[in-house]
Amino acid sequence: MVRVAVFISGGGSNMVSLLEDMAREGHAGTPCVVLANSADAGGLARAEERGVPTVVVDHRPFKGDRAAFEAAINAALEPFAPDMICLAGFMRVLTEGFMEQWAGKMLNIHPSLLPKYKGLHTHARALEAGDAVHGCTVHEVTAALDDGPILGQAQVPVLADDTPETLAARVLEQEHRLYPAVLRRFVAGDRSPLILQS
Numbered sequence: 637m638v639r640v641a642v643f644i645s646g647g648g649s650n651m652v653s654l655l656e657d658m659a660r661e662g663h664a665g666t667p668c669v670v671l672a673n674s675a676d677a678g679g680l681a682r683a684e685e686r687g688v689p690t691v692v693v694d695h696r697p698f699k700g701d702r703a704a705f706e707a708a709i710n711a712a713l714e715p716f717a718p719d720m721i722c723l724a725g726f727m728r729v730l731t732e733g734f735m736e737q738w739a740g741k742m743l744n745i746h747p748s749l750l751p752k753y754k755g756l757h758t759h760a761r762a763l764e765a766g767d768a769v770h771g772c773t774v775h776e777v778t779a780a781l782d783d784g785p786i787l788g789q790a791q792v793p794v795l796a797d798d799t800p801e802t803l804a805a806r807v808l809e810q811e812h813r814l815y816p817a818v819l820r821r822f823v824a825g826d827r828s829p830l831i832l833q834s
């Protein structure tokens with residue numbers, strides 16, 4: 637089985653979707669640890685409820701020293717021996733060194749149809765642009781922010797009365813479909829892009 641570490645910063649709704657799918661038949665991945673950069677992350681309890689070990693590496697003591705923070709992450713991960721990492725609502729920027737260490741073995745989900753809207757506030761930006769279609773992307777993590785080979789995308793329509801909140805909620809529903817579907821294929825060695833229609 638491929639041992640999967642999931643990194644979160646908050647509620648971890650994507651993490652829950654990944655854990656629940658890995659608990660179903662025929663999945664070649666198994667969750668070995670859920671790591672959060674804050675003890676306040678609501679997803680920690682949700683992981684523990686599902687019997688998955690958790691670990692907290694608080695980023696604040698490492699203020700500004702990203703390499704030291706990442707060394708602490710690697711030390712915390714070691715006992716769980718992960719083969720790969722899924723970033724799931726993880727809000728810390730990682731250094732090139734960490735990306736290189738995990739090259740080809742680290743995924744992220746981003747709430748836009750990359751390459752559009754890298755970075756933050758993706759839903760507001762899609763609304764401001766008047767886009768008719770929006771969505772989410774799962775990609776391999778590389779040194780450039782929100783870049784890297786695209787492994788899957790899910791599209792949603794933008795409705796006339798959408799706000800960033802209503803659009804985000806519609807996208808999040810698709811994230812919960814897309815990320816598990818992509819991870820299931822990825823751990824089975826299939827990196828062909830998956831396009832989901834909502």
Ligand code: GRF
Nearest residue numbers: 647648649650651724725747
């Ligand atoms: C989601 O919008 C996701 O796209 C982004 O972080 C947000 C929260 O995700 N990566 P989660 O509910 O913590 O999984």
